[in-house]
Amino acid sequence: MNAIEVKNLKKSFGDLQAVDSVNFAAAQGEILSLLGPNGAGKSTAISMLAGLLVPDGGSATLMGHSVTADPQAAKASLGVVPQDIALYPDLSARENLVFWGKMYGLRGAALNQRVDKVLEIIGLSERQKDRIGKFSGGMKRRVNIGAALLHKPDVVIMDEPTVGIDPQSRRHILDNVKALNKQGMTVLYTTHYMEEAAELSDHIAIMDQGKVIAFGTHAELIKLVGEQTRIDLTLNTESTVIFDAWRNTQGVSRIDAENGTVTLLVDDSNLVLPRLFEAAAQANVRITSVDIQEPNLESVFLHLTGRALRD
Amino acid sequence: MRILDLATKDLLQIFRDKKSFLFLAAMPIIFTLFMGFAYNSGEDGAEDDARISVAWVDEADNQFSELLFERLDENTALSLVDMEEASAMDALARGDMLGVLIIPSAFGEQAEGTSALGQITLVTDTLSTEGQSLYQLLRVPVSQLASAVEIGTLTADVIGDSAEFSPAFTLALEEWDEHQSRSLVRTEKAVAQEEESWFGDNPYNQASPGIVVQFAIIGLITSAQILVEERKNRTLQRLMSTAMRTWEIVAGHILAMFTLAFLQIALLVLFGQWVLDVNYLHAPLATLLISAALGIWVASMGLLIGVVAKSDDQVILFSMVAMFFFSALGGTWFPLDVSAGGFAAFGRLMPSYAAMNGLQNILIRGLGLASIWQPVAILMIYALGFFMLALWRFRKIGV
Numbered sequence: 128m129n130a131i132e133v134k135n136l137k138k139s140f141g142d143l144q145a146v147d148s149v150n151f152a153a154a155q156g157e158i159l160s161l162l163g164p165n166g167a168g169k170s171t172a173i174s175m176l177a178g179l180l181v182p183d184g185g186s187a188t189l190m191g192h193s194v195t196a197d198p199q200a201a202k203a204s205l206g207v208v209p210q211d212i213a214l215y216p217d218l219s220a221r222e223n224l225v226f227w228g229k230m231y232g233l234r235g236a237a238l239n240q241r242v243d244k245v246l247e248i249i250g251l252s253e254r255q256k257d258r259i260g261k262f263s264g265g266m267k268r269r270v271n272i273g274a275a276l277l278h279k280p281d282v283v284i285m286d287e288p289t290v291g292i293d294p295q296s297r298r299h300i301l302d303n304v305k306a307l308n309k310q311g312m313t314v315l316y317t318t319h320y321m322e323e324a325a326e327l328s329d330h331i332a333i334m335d336q337g338k339v340i341a342f343g344t345h346a347e348l349i350k351l352v353g354e355q356t357r358i359d360l361t362l363n364t365e366s367t368v369i370f371d372a373w374r375n376t377q378g379v380s381r382i383d384a385e386n387g388t389v390t391l392l393v394d395d396s397n398l399v400l401p402r403l404f405e406a407a408a409q410a411n412v413r414i415t416s417v418d419i420q421e422p423n424l425e426s427v428f429l430h431l432t433g434r435a436l437r438d
Numbered sequence: 439m440r441i442l443d444l445a446t447k448d449l450l451q452i453f454r455d456k457k458s459f460l461f462l463a464a465m466p467i468i469f470t471l472f473m474g475f476a477y478n479s480g481e482d483g484a485e486d487d488a489r490i491s492v493a494w495v496d497e498a499d500n501q502f503s504e505l506l507f508e509r510l511d512e513n514t515a516l517s518l519v520d521m522e523e524a525s526a527m528d529a530l531a532r533g534d535m536l537g538v539l540i541i542p543s544a545f546g547e548q549a550e551g552t553s554a555l556g557q558i559t560l561v562t563d564t565l566s567t568e569g570q571s572l573y574q575l576l577r578v579p580v581s582q583l584a585s586a587v588e589i590g591t592l593t594a595d596v597i598g599d600s601a602e603f604s605p606a607f608t609l610a611l612e613e614w615d616e617h618q619s620r621s622l623v624r625t626e627k628a629v630a631q632e633e634e635s636w637f638g639d640n641p642y643n644q645a646s647p648g649i650v651v652q653f654a655i656i657g658l659i660t661s662a663q664i665l666v667e668e669r670k671n672r673t674l675q676r677l678m679s680t681a682m683r684t685w686e687i688v689a690g691h692i693l694a695m696f697t698l699a700f701l702q703i704a705l706l707v708l709f710g711q712w713v714l715d716v717n718y719l720h721a722p723l724a725t726l727l728i729s730a731a732l733g734i735w736v737a738s739m740g741l742l743i744g745v746v747a748k749s750d751d752q753v754i755l756f757s758m759v760a761m762f763f764f765s766a767l768g769g770t771w772f773p774l775d776v777s778a779g780g781f782a783a784f785g786r787l788m789p790s791y792a793a794m795n796g797l798q799n800i801l802i803r804g805l806g807l808a809s810i811w812q813p814v815a816i817l818m819i820y821a822l823g824f825f826m827l828a829l830w831r832f833r834k835i836g837v
Contacts, residue, residue, distance in 0.1 A: 178678065178679060179679060199683070209675060215451060226447050227680075
């Protein structure tokens with residue numbers, strides 16, 4: 128039995144098809160990442176899994192419980208870390224955790240022991256009596272995660288948990304996710320940072336415009352772009368002439384320009400790069416910077432959509 | 439159990455907010471005192487003394503002048519004020535007195551033996567109605583006193599013993615009194631029936647329940663804000679992702695709102711009872727029931743405001759509008775009985791009027807449990823209406 132199973136899930140808001148026949152699954156103890164730009168439909172998909180939105184079609188189960196037919200059982204096995212800091216700023220860290228523990232059905236000594244443990248996990252035992260309103264963004268994020276772990280859920284959904292925080296807190300959160308996963312929790316992790324998806328995930332579902340456009344392990348997804356290398360070039364001027372010239376250059380499979388940077392997917396950078404410089408010279412365009420990257424999820428997204436995986 | 443936990447959390451947040459004390463306790467107590475003072479001042483100015491004021495200038499100061507004073511003072515249409523002659527004449531000139539009655543120093547000196555009581559002087563405007571009335575009011579008691587002296591003197595003369603004057607004089611006066619009570623025609627002061635004050639004998643009978651109802655509504659500012667904050671900071675969304683059902687979340691919040699409203703009402707009722715002598719405990723069960731019904735209605739309205747408002751500012755705006763609307767129409771500032779017909783008729787449909795009416799049945803009309811069932815039923819009907827609207831809106835907006 129998969130811990131998470133989503134089949135043909137659909138949700139629209141008016142004319143906007145936010146989630147369009149999405150399929151993905153995660154086995155127990157896996158980390159599955161939903162990777163995609165903002166507006167790809169990741170949050171809508173997990174809102175349906177969390178029982179916050181009713182799907183227009185399809186099905187979703189958590190630990191075998193349908194989120195629509197048996198929502199209470201599905202929710203009982205689930206911990207949700209929302210993208211926003213969903214805590215009470217005028218209560219202390221401990222008071223927040225105690226409250227959320229009660230909402231998950233914990234009581235008495237078991238609750239207190241679990242709160243102590245979670246404070247230890249998120250590294251805030253020393254600050255447990257301080258009000259959340261006085262915490263830094265990173266500390267709030269850690270309590271935000273801790274509140275979802277109190278009842279030891281089988282499945283944890285984390286919606287962009289590292290948005291807008293300092294590198295140290297981000298590192299702490301990523302390490303926590305790995306540690307939780309080692310304890311057997313299944314994690315569904317949404318992000319638009321490809322490095323996080325690459326580092327954490329057993330499987331990755333790449334979403335764009337409401338659809339899952341690729342699903343697999345990191346290695347399987349990289350194979351989609353073959354041995355292609357990604358080259359980012361910055362030019363001294365914008366020129367359609369050079370774009371056309373590069374597009375027709377032997378060894379270039381894809382070209383995309385955005386925010387002053389030209390991104391190309393090429394078969395062999397050693398062979399192609401001199402040709403690119405030659406064409407630029409003929410078009411009287413100067414290349415001001417070159418960045419060569421081995422194939423990664425960014426390349427995969429570019430390969431699949433023709434757009435960069437940026438905000 | 440989770441419903442109680444949610445309500446407890448809401449109350450903890452409310453009591454940690456410093457402005458809660460202001461809205462829930464300080465302001466209503468200050469306003470109760472202020473309104474009671476204002477009502478009382480208005481009533482004091484309206485009180486009139488309809489009696490005829492007469493300056494009593496007693497230069498004799500003996501038993502006959504004292505007897506005359508007592509007999510005149512018994513007359514409820516007269517108000518005798520003991521004064522010196524000069525100041526009495528000044529008061530008459532100013533119009534403070536309608537007449538001056540001067541009892542000369544020789545009054546009664548020759549009574550025993552000559553039967554001459556002596557002449558008293560009434561200074562008044564004999565052409566005015568009041569002056570003529572005053573003369574008529576004085577004439578009878580003075581004549582009765584003079585005739586009693588005459589009887590005493592005659593009796594002493596007939597028996598030939600001056601000691602017989604006093605018993606005969608006293609007996610004659612008593613006979614006059616007796617005769618007066620047997621009289622076929624008795625005169626009384628004719629005055630319009632005094633209108634009973636609309637707050638009974640204590641101005642806080644209006645001020646205290648009025649502020650109870652008014653500030654129960656204003657108290658929504660603090661409790662409804664909790665729900666709005668919960669929607670804004672997405673904790674409501676997080677709650678919905680737990681195994682808690684929607685109705686449990688709604689119940690937890692409305693329980694907190696009710697508890698807060700009821701605690702505030704209880705505080706103001708006890709303050710009224712112990713400090714302002716407003717007799718809520720004349721019918722304690724009736725007071726408890728009407729307070730609970732008021733709390734339930736206010737909590738339902740708070741839930742609706744909390745669901746409809748999108749920001750703290752909107753909570754304040756909606757709560758203030760509700761407060762002004764229901765307070766003015768419900769007779770919390772002034773009783774609907776003194777309002778224009780259409781306004782009063784519309785106001786009597788309001789739940790705030792039901793609460794005021796129920797409380798004033800207890801406080802002013804001295805009624806008990808039987809008098810508050812209708813107000814309680816009206817409050818509960820309104821509470822159900824607001825609750826259903828809030829629930830419908832809650833489900834519609836989702837999280």
